[in-house]
């Protein structure tokens with residue numbers, strides 16, 4: 001959900017620039033590969049493909065995030081091997097390969113942010129595109145040459161059998177379980193929610209389904225979204241993403257990709273009034289909006305109250321996780337006063353944002 005991330009607007013613009021540059025120079029091999037042409041395997045629900053989203057449980061994506069997480073833990077603890085339940089079952093050879101991979105991630109990636117580092121975004125997207133490959137060097141299958149740096153390819157190919165034996169079955173099971181739980185609501189209400197959010201943000205929902213990579217671990221926020229191409233990564237094991245929160249997390253993350261008109265309008269109104277652009281107002285706005293749009297769906301589904309709303313009903317993520325209390329309280333007041341009337345059809349998009357900015 002990346003609440004509290006710094007300078008989203010600027011970073012997104014910079015990222016677009018870099019992505020355009022890097023995708024031409026570094027990813028030629030990937031773009032020529034038939035795998036990159038859309039042969040992705042999505043997890044179908046029991047009823048077949050879902051509308052709006054394309055949900056994946058990809059091997060390399062999960063290995064990548066697991067190595068990243070363990071490398072971060074190692075760096076924080078500075079105490080040798082990360083404390084993992086599975087580690088004791090590794091043979092000496094497996095432990096060597098795994099430790100080498102974690103050490104590589106600790107040295108090269110652990111200090112980089114999954115959301116803001118162009119290198120991490122490109123690597124993640126590339127591993128997603130090659131999810132059906134058994135190895136990434138192309139030694140066994142030419143089309144599986146992922147075009148990654150040679151050392152990284154060796155590291156991932158040696159860690160893969162260890163991960164496949166000791167972690168992947170459990171991670172893949174958790175991912176599929178998460179998808180199975182959220183799928184019925186995406187199937188019955190997904191299209192309507194997508195259309196409503198696009199209408200609110202004065203834009204169009206993407207014509208193609210939004211790719212969502214479900215991963216045992218995502219990032220510190222439990223989920224993050226990168227653009228160009230628009231892709232969402234969601235943790236299937238993060239406690240914040242479970243139960244009735246799963247649907248809201250999906251649509252909140254997707255909103256990162258479509259709520260640009262909100263950022264642009266806030267910026268324009270601020271410039272006209274010579275005011276600094278408030279860093280997180282747009283993010284608070286998409287939290288608020290997703291919560292309000294999801295609320296009637298969850299209430300009609302009879303979802304239990306999470307204990308925050310007297311008298312029952314659905315408690316939106318931002319309320320439950322205390323985001324407003326942790327510095328967004330003034331934003332919440334503005335949203336209730338000026339944005340809610342727009343959601344109720346009593347004001348216009350431009351007017352609501354102009355009034356919010358004016359009251360800042």
Ligand SMILES: [Zn+2]
Pocket residue numbers: 001002003252253256283
């Ligand atoms: Zn967010």
